[in-house]
Amino acid sequence: MRTIDSPPGSGDLPGRLAEVFDVVGPLYRRAQRKVEQDAPVHGMSVGIRAVLTLLRQHGPMTVPQMGRAQALSRQFVQRMVNEAAARSLVETVPNPAHKRSSLIRLTGQGAAAIDALIAHERALLRRAGGGLADADITACLRVLRRLLDFLDDVDVN
Numbered sequence: 001m002r003t004i005d006s007p008p009g010s011g012d013l014p015g016r017l018a019e020v021f022d023v024v025g026p027l028y029r030r031a032q033r034k035v036e037q038d039a040p041v042h043g044m045s046v047g048i049r050a051v052l053t054l055l056r057q058h059g060p061m062t063v064p065q066m067g068r069a070q071a072l073s074r075q076f077v078q079r080m081v082n083e084a085a086a087r088s089l090v091e092t093v094p095n096p097a098h099k100r101s102s103l104i105r106l107t108g109q110g111a112a113a114i115d116a117l118i119a120h121e122r123a124l125l126r127r128a129g130g131g132l133a134d135a136d137i138t139a140c141l142r143v144l145r146r147l148l149d150f151l152d153d154v155d156v157n
Contacts, residue, residue, distance in 0.1 A: 020143060043087070044117060047080035052089060052106065052114035060105035062095060071154070089113055 035046045044052070054066050063081055067074040081104055084090040089110030092102040106114070 017143075017147065020147065024144070038117075038120070044113065045080070045083070047076065048084045048087075048089065049114070049117065051077065051080045051084055051104070052110055053118075055090065055104065055106045056111065056114050056118075060093065060103035062098070062101045062103060064101065066104070084110065 032046050035044075035049055050070055050072075051066060054061060054069055058069075061069070063077050064074050066072075066081075067077045070077070081090060085092070088107055090104050091107050093105055095101055095103045
């Protein structure tokens with residue numbers, strides 16, 4: 001297998017894309033473990049973090065919307081919302097567009113908790129960026145988003 005530094009234009013695009021998946025899996029699992037290791041400090045599981053991050057980025061959402069956005073089952077998202085609500089990090093509010101599917105929104109306590117966690121994570125990530133340029137990150141995000149779009153038809157429920 002070639003490394004990430006293989007010469008461009010070598011002609012094996014499917015093989016290179018497979019390398020992306022080979023790296024993304026371990027990266028995701030290590031990042032998840034790091035969040036779990038920090039959970040006692042921040043009091044937040046990976047699942048609750050995902051819910052709070054979505055609400056911070058997009059504002060109030062329904063559980064099905066969050067599930068689709070994160071490619072997670074509605075049942076899993078509902079469990080995370082219930083845990084977050086039990087800790088007063090989120091609350092339900094009426095949804096004018098749909099009577100049976102309430103909107104979930106951050107509480108002040110939830111916004112403060114996710115803001116603090118993101119600040120902590122960004123401080124850690126400052127150490128990871130050595131030698132990377134903004135163009136590198138832009139190219140990485142373009143490839144990852146393209147692969148995500150390619151797999152958009154995969155049923156996550």
